[in-house]
Amino acid sequence: MVQSIITLSQDKIPQQWYNIQADLKKLPDPPLHPATKKPIGPDDLAPIFPMELIKQEVTMERFVAIPEDILDIYRLWRPTPLVRAYRLEEALATPARIYFKNESVSPPGSHKPNTAVAQAYFNKKEGFNRIATETGAGQWGSALSFACNLFDIECIVYMVKVSYQQKPYRRSLIEVWNGKIYASPSEQTETGRKILAEDPDSPGSLGMAISEALEETISHPGTKYALGSVLNHVLMHQTVIGLEAKEQMKSVGEYPDVIIGCIGGGSNFAGLAFPFAKDKINGKDIDIIAIEPAASPSITKGLYSYDFGDLSGLTPLLKMYTLGHGFIPPKIHAGGLRYHGMAPLVSAMAKQKLINVNAIQQLETFESGLLFARTQGIVPAPETTHAIAEVIRQAKKCKETGTEKTILFNFSGHGHFDLSAYDDYLAGRLSNYQYPKELIDAAMAQLPKID
């Protein structure tokens, strides 16, 4: 009998988050103030984030204690199961052993509440009762409204318009948890009104929605902002995934040769990979692979440069791989991957060759997602299908070469609210997007100049 589900008892939930900044030989260059272009300090971030999260952004402590109130909420769904995908292995006739960490079992259906709960908690602790945010596919917006509701915090979500239209039930979920939601670009903000005046049919982008959420924050005293990915503290909160996975793999005598995750801003990938990357930094031989969409290939086609995190240039300048903050990615269904930039920590690790990065086209990802759903049962989110496509490539390579590798990937979310995307795929209405070179070249020309 193959043991397919590897559980971890609830008293084994990690008590600390892991901070890879303590182990990286070279840290990313610091964020810069958008006006002065000098490194920012805590006071610059205080208008938008609570102080505890600002401290976590820059801490060099290797482990940061998780407060009991957060653990108490994590226990609603954590530890998440580690699953051996033996039916997928059989379908591929591969000698590889494939494991996935199933983050789709959280109430909103993805890894996102691991940080949403932490961010809501630290805001509440410092007396902030109103939080604004953006969301791509709606997973982050629903995770934050779920978390804010538990702490009695008002939650305002700007959801990228194309996703708002593609995934109407994510909106319902946000409202079930008492969140307020606007399709972005919206009439609510100066930024949104300006975009709509120029292009009434704008599909929106994460960069635009971040600008709207930041404007909402700055123009409403007492409101703070929350980001669902990219920043160091967000990636750190996600490391409960990899810390649990390590224990679970150990309990069945396994250690991964290959680790795979999809990347939009980098958080689910980092959450699984960073605790293992620590071992790689210390000499262990692991292939850690991040997968991005071919339509928005920040690392494989972008520049490693300072850029804004949003369209309007309201965020600090981050040193990262970017396609240019003005780039509006094509309307792929993986809304959570439609982002021009990448987490500075993930970018630095790609630059330092600690991780490898591939870009995959939409049709291959949906084909892979369907094979997964038809063998393992769970329907993956379109973002997650990117990781699965690479797992399948790797498993096929193992078959060709007769190598028995252990592959571990992050099943970042389910696709129960993304079924219209599967409808489109099954009806042959989806296509690949050619790399939008001209649009990216135009956006790159607007990268801020740093002396």
Ligand SMILES: Cc1ncc(COP(=O)(O)O)c(C=O)c1O
């Ligand atoms: C299910 C799922 N996976 C992956 C992502 C990509 O984000 P990140 O790279 O921060 O994990 C998202 C973002 O919305 C998501 O909803």
